[in-house]
Amino acid sequence: MVLKLFRPMALSAITLAFLVFILAGCGSASQGKLVEGKLNVVTSFYPLYFLAEQIGGSGANVINMIPAGVEPHDWSPKSRDLDTASKAQLFLYNGAGLEGWVDDFLQGLPSDTKLMTVEASKDIVKISGNPEGHDDDHDDDEHSHHVDPHTWVSPKSMLIMAKTVLDQFVAADQSHKSDYEANYAKLQTKLTELDDSYTKALNAAPRKDIVTSHQAFGYLARDYGLKQVAIMGLSPDAEPKAQDLLRIAKYVKDNGIKYIFFEELVSDELAKTLAREANVSTMVLNPLEGLTPEQEAKGEDYFSLMKANLQNLVQALQ
Incomplete structure (x- = not known):
């Protein structure tokens, strides 16, 4: 579902920098054609x-x-x-x-x-999951939860x-x-084999917390023993509140988080802003909702991108 939630926010250094972030544009109809006999x-x-x-x-x-x-x-x-x-x-x-x-x-x-x-x-x-992306532990409104797709x-x-x-x-x-x-x-x-690789590598990772730009990794976190803290909600255009951003920045500092993950199909400005605020780096964690034209041209697929995700997760969780 497309969730566009805009709430009043107090101005702060961290909110001013992200008020505008560019989303991928809407696409045209599919290019495929039907084939008789198949x-x-x-x-x-x-x-x-x-x-x-x-x-x-x-x-x-x-x-x-x-x-x-x-x-x-x-x-x-x-x-x-x-x-x-x-x-x-x-x-x-x-x-x-x-x-x-x-x-x-x-x-x-x-x-x-x-x-x-x-x-x-x-x-x-x-x-x-929470449509706005703030942590379940800090949300008492049960009606704000939606099924994570x-x-x-x-x-x-x-x-x-x-x-x-x-x-x-x-x-x-x-x-x-x-x-x-x-x-x-x-x-x-x-x-x-991919599942086994994830299980073995993430079980061995000394850290278990991941901070992501988009709340897209709940099932991965559940199935492999991680905790996801997301900046934005279930939809990547769900706008976070100022206090949530400040809380996440504090969480990053308090828990020794080294990387904030962003994705390729939406703007990385918010993740980079939070990373600068917390003095950490950014890294790609791909939710595999679609390929970029460059990935498509290179022949990338679910397996290659999921293996790259695992490499980045292992590096971030050291």
């Missing part, structure tokens, strides 16, 4: 595109609706996306509130569509989502069942 699969954002490509292999034509470089919290589908999806066989979306547009989108499909839809995160035990950032959750996607592929196209299952088995092996 299972046409439409995905709502990159992690599901990755799973569908891996499991579908040569038997599927996968179309990702969000272009490279676009932050999915700020994107909404166009009429062309609805037309493409209505003629496809399968539509994969994350759910858990990530795609605030999905209910209207599905209701807008023509009555004669044969499209099958699946909420890829449906079998994951959800966690809650960022399931895919944890390899453990991605394993569950991969099985959900496989089941839907088989249901949509029984004739290629054995191919999909073979592709899934290879993907499952690689995801399990």
Whole structure:
């Protein structure tokens, strides 16, 4: 869900510097085309595109609706996306509130569509987060909590989502069942190896606290024994309050935090401002909501970016 929360803030040195930070612009409709003779699969954002490509292999034509470089919290589908999806066989979306547009989108499909839809995160035990990003320990308003949609950032959750996607592929196209299952088995092996790497490396890390610009790492923190303190909320354009920023700066200093993590699809100005205030460095921690055009051109994917994340986490937690 897109959360745009603007609250009055007292002016301070740390708030003046972040009042304007640039978000990635809204994108156009998807560039993909339907292919006759293949299972046409439409995905709502990159992690599901990755799973569908891996499991579908040569038997599927996968179309990702969000272009490279676009932050999915700020994107909404166009009429062309609805037309493409209505003629496809399968539509994969994350759910858990990530795609605030999905209910209207599905209701807008023509009555004669044969499209099958699946909420890829449906079998994951959800966690809650604060839309504004301040720590649960400092928030007494239970109504301010929302379901955290960022399931895919944890390899453990991605394993569950991969099985959900496989089941839907088989249901949509029984004739290629054995191919999909073979592709899934290879993907499952690689995801399990990634999960093992995260478990081993993060168990051995002497520190467990991470400070992030965007509250996107709750499932990763839960599954690998970390504590996330986020500057911004579940949506990266949820504006933090002045007292939260000052509290986080104090937390960084008091707990010997060495790095503040930022991401590539939104401005890093707020993270850099807080890092300067606390006299620490910044480092990338990618929430994998989408690829940048440069990452796409280099052939980066979920695995390469998650391995880079792990290297950065290990360095920051020393």
